[in-house]
Amino acid sequence: MAAQGTLYTYPENFRAYKALIAAQFSGAKVKVAQDFVFGETNKTEAFLKKFPSGKVPAFEANDGKVLSESNAIAYFLSNAQLRGGNCVYQQAQIQQWISFAENEVVPASCAWVFPLLGIMPFNKNAVEQAKKDAFAVLEVLNKHFLGNTFLVGERITLADIVVFSNLLHLFQYVLEPTVRAPFTNVTRWFNTILNQPQVLAVLKNYQVCAKQLQFDPKKFAEFQAKSGSAAPKKEAVKKDEKKPAAKKEKEPVEEMDAAELALAAEPKSKDPFDALPKGTFNFDDFKRVYSNEEEAKSIPYFFEKFDAENYSIWYGEYKYNHELTKTFMSCNLITGMFQRIDKMRKAAFASVCLFGGDNDSTISGIWVWRGQDLAFELSPDWQVDYEVYDWKKLDAKSEETKKLVTQYFSWAGEDKQGRKFNQGKIFK
Amino acid sequence: MPNIDTLKRIENFFHLANEKIYNNEEKVICRKGKKETISGFCTILQTLLDNTHEVAKNSKASFEIQAQVQSWIDYASLYIYAGKEDKHICKQLLQELNSYLEDKSYFVGQSLTVADIAVFYTIYDLMKRQTPLEKENLLNLSRWFDHLQQIDDIRQNLEQINFTTIYLHGWATGTR
Numbered sequence: 001m002a003a004q005g006t007l008y009t010y011p012e013n014f015r016a017y018k019a020l021i022a023a024q025f026s027g028a029k030v031k032v033a034q035d036f037v038f039g040e041t042n043k044t045e046a047f048l049k050k051f052p053s054g055k056v057p058a059f060e061a062n063d064g065k066v067l068s069e070s071n072a073i074a075y076f077l078s079n080a081q082l083r084g085g086n087c088v089y090q091q092a093q094i095q096q097w098i099s100f101a102e103n104e105v106v107p108a109s110c111a112w113v114f115p116l117l118g119i120m121p122f123n124k125n126a127v128e129q130a131k132k133d134a135f136a137v138l139e140v141l142n143k144h145f146l147g148n149t150f151l152v153g154e155r156i157t158l159a160d161i162v163v164f165s166n167l168l169h170l171f172q173y174v175l176e177p178t179v180r181a182p183f184t185n186v187t188r189w190f191n192t193i194l195n196q197p198q199v200l201a202v203l204k205n206y207q208v209c210a211k212q213l214q215f216d217p218k219k220f221a222e223f224q225a226k227s228g229s230a231a232p233k234k235e236a237v238k239k240d241e242k243k244p245a246a247k248k249e250k251e252p253v254e255e256m257d258a259a260e261l262a263l264a265a266e267p268k269s270k271d272p273f274d275a276l277p278k279g280t281f282n283f284d285d286f287k288r289v290y291s292n293e294e295e296a297k298s299i300p301y302f303f304e305k306f307d308a309e310n311y312s313i314w315y316g317e318y319k320y321n322h323e324l325t326k327t328f329m330s331c332n333l334i335t336g337m338f339q340r341i342d343k344m345r346k347a348a349f350a351s352v353c354l355f356g357g358d359n360d361s362t363i364s365g366i367w368v369w370r371g372q373d374l375a376f377e378l379s380p381d382w383q384v385d386y387e388v389y390d391w392k393k394l395d396a397k398s399e400e401t402k403k404l405v406t407q408y409f410s411w412a413g414e415d416k417q418g419r420k421f422n423q424g425k426i427f428k
Numbered sequence: 429m430p431n432i433d434t435l436k437r438i439e440n441f442f443h444l445a446n447e448k449i450y451n452n453e454e455k456v457i458c459r460k461g462k463k464e465t466i467s468g469f470c471t472i473l474q475t476l477l478d479n480t481h482e483v484a485k486n487s488k489a490s491f492e493i494q495a496q497v498q499s500w501i502d503y504a505s506l507y508i509y510a511g512k513e514d515k516h517i518c519k520q521l522l523q524e525l526n527s528y529l530e531d532k533s534y535f536v537g538q539s540l541t542v543a544d545i546a547v548f549y550t551i552y553d554l555m556k557r558q559t560p561l562e563k564e565n566l567l568n569l570s571r572w573f574d575h576l577q578q579i580d581d582i583r584q585n586l587e588q589i590n591f592t593t594i595y596l597h598g599w600a601t602g603t604r
Contacts, residue, residue, distance in 0.1 A: 146567055147591075149533050149575035188531045195538035 003077055004029040005061035008047075010038035015070035016057040017202055018165045019077055022158060024198035026079035030059075070165075071098050074158060082158045093152040097159035104140075105166040108133035113169045118219025127215075134170060138183045145185035149192075156196065164193045172206065173213040272378035273347040276371040279310025283349060287428045290349075295410040302405070308396040312372050313405065316352070316389040318363035327422055330354050330361055334425045337385040341427075344382055348375060350427035351408045356419030364415060366394075366408040367427075431509075432457065434549040435472055441545060441581050442481050469505045470498070477542060487541040496536040500543035504550040518554055525551070526569040533572070540576075548576050555589055563591060 003023075007030050009016035016032075023030040033041075041047055042054045051058040051068045059073040060066050067073045075083065084090035111130030114120035141163070144151065151159040171180070171190055180187050193199055194206065286305060290298040324330045334352045341348075352365030369375040372393075376386035394401040407413040411424040432449045435457070439446055448460040449472075458467045459475070466472050477484045487497045511517035525547070528535075535543045555563075555573055563570050574591045577583045 145571075147571050147574075149571060154575050154578040184531050188533055191531075192533035192538045 003061055005059055005065075006031055006033050007057055007059050007073070008033045008036050008041065008051075009057040010036070013057060014165050014168045017168070018070050018074040018162050019057055019059065020202040021161050021165070021199050022074040022082055023077040024201050025082055025156070025161075026077060028077040030077060071102070071162060074161065078158050081155055082161070084152060084157055090153055090157075094157050094159040097151050098162045100140075101159075101163040101166040104133075104137045105163065108137055109166065109170050113173045113213075115220075116173060116213045116215050118216060118221075118223045120220075122215050122217070122220065134174075138170075138180075138186055141186045141189075142183045143185075145189045150189070156193070160189075160193055164190065164199075168203075168206070171208050173209055176209050176212040179212065271343070271346065272382075273344075273370050273375075275378075276347075277310050279307040279370070281305055281307035281311050283347060287349060290409070290426075290428070295406075299406050299409050302409070303402065306368075306396060311368060311370055311396075313394045313396050313401060314367040314369075314374075315392045315394055315404065316350075316365050316367055316386075317392075319388050319390055321362040324361045324363070325359050327354060327358055327361060330363060331423055331425065334363060334365075338425065338427045340384050341376070341382045343379070344369070344375060345427060348427065351411070351424055352427065353408055353411060353424040354422045355415035356422060360419065361422065362415045362417070362419060364408075366405055434546070435459065435469070435476075437549055437584055438473065438476055438542070438545060440584060442476055442479055442484065444476065444479065470501050473501055473542065473546065483540050483542060483545070486537065486539045487543070489537065493537050493541070497541050497543040500535050501546050504543075504546045508547070508550045508554075512550075512554060522551070522554065522558075522566055522569060526566045529568040529572050533575075540579075544572075544576060545582060548573065548582060552586060556587070 003026075007016060007019055009032060020030060020032075022028070035041070036056075038056065042051070042056055042058075047058075048054050050060060050066045053068055055068060057070050057073060058066070058068045059076070067076055080086075084094045108130050110120075112127055112134055115122040115127055150156055151163060167186075167190065175183075191208075194203070194208070282305070286298075286302055289301050293301070318324075318333075324333075331354060334354070338350075348367065348369035350365050350367040352363060355362050355364070371378075374386070374391060376382045394404065408424075412421055414420055432451070435449050436446065439449075447462075450458055450460075452458050452467065456467050457469055457472065458465050459472045461475070466475055477487055486493075488494055508521055511521055534540055535547060551573075555569075558566070570591050573589070577586070577588055
């Protein structure tokens, strides 16, 4: 007796199609749960009790049997012909094509189509690779269909249904006529399956692609925005999907290559200092004065213009002074850090000095930046070096600070242990 | 005109009662029915479709399908059957059919119709005469032919034609 039961799925799920098509062939009575809401129903306790993975499609027979995983459900709902009859070899061949469909077709298809649908970040290289994989898969099928009408034997089997269903996205979105031209045999077979009355009964509005879907950054942004709510195709998106690509995807220009995309994204990458009030202190003016005038003039200028409300002065001392050996190496340490935090220089200034000589030296410096907190914490890009320093915020009004600032800005004096000033580096 | 044998086989395929099929004195093919005698290959074939067999239903699925089925039956009886004895015409015919089937699984629509069956019986002995090398140039036709001959009701007592070699050559040559 043909099976009867309920299928849980979101609409237009190609995995659910397998079960529904198989049921059409076998006459199994399957109704799709109408009140199913993806992201809600399948998170309920009752649902998870029956289907611990919480994934769809999921099938519940009228007699209480439950099944998840689309291929298993489709097998359950098939008739003898779809399962390969009595011949074990044919049954094994069907399994072979089902594995092929899952391991070869689906990954390539998803990696190519999902970015275009905007439900996965677009990465030019990844999509190109997916294209290659998809073409390899189609080539295998094309060779097979040159000499065979169907995948296994001379009748439609579960193998045809599963491979067909897993190819649906490719034919719907990307295999426009010129692209599929080399794969005549696959196309012929695909059309034959597609036009079986049992298949048409399930796929009511399916259209083979006339024009390839192009990457549309807006879609991805929209998807990102609503991915909190229950988007129908959400299941496909991996949980561990990385968000940072989102910034790039917003570029409203089509078909840029990866390099252009990165370049275009560059100027828009926000300055982490933008969030902080600008205040009255102008770093550019101060830096100009500091470079062109004697310290006797520039240091009083600094204190005259300094805006203690929006800016702060910090004393940073290297934690591992005892490890310092050659002075040139220590200097490289300082300049290396300056290079890595280059983006900070717009709203920061520092004078970092090396005291002492080879094998007996210390690094410390005076830093000034916008904001009252440690500026390095504003951006992950700036956090490579700062942890090897001890940071102390200085009171901008105190005499002690004035003395320290004067000493470091004029590259003079000694460190706490009395080592003589050796070299200084300015970050501006 | 296509011979009595073809019609008899189609009769068998549909599991119909075997009626007397003969050429009358004007060399027109006739089938002696219960009520009346029908003459002419295409006309007889139409009467054979008057049943509930799946293939009969497929052949009458819509007006378009019906018209296309009719045109292939005409093609089989007028062109294939007439040209069968001429080697050069045959070669061209088979090549024509081969390229027609390049993007199709069946002659009409997407399922088995009586058009396939009529063409199958008409070209059966032609296909039998093809050397492996010749079949290699007719990959699409061979695929279709092999598909049909695997159906017991179609092959009946006919000898199965071997297409094994085309699988060996197939992957190397491609369709075009």
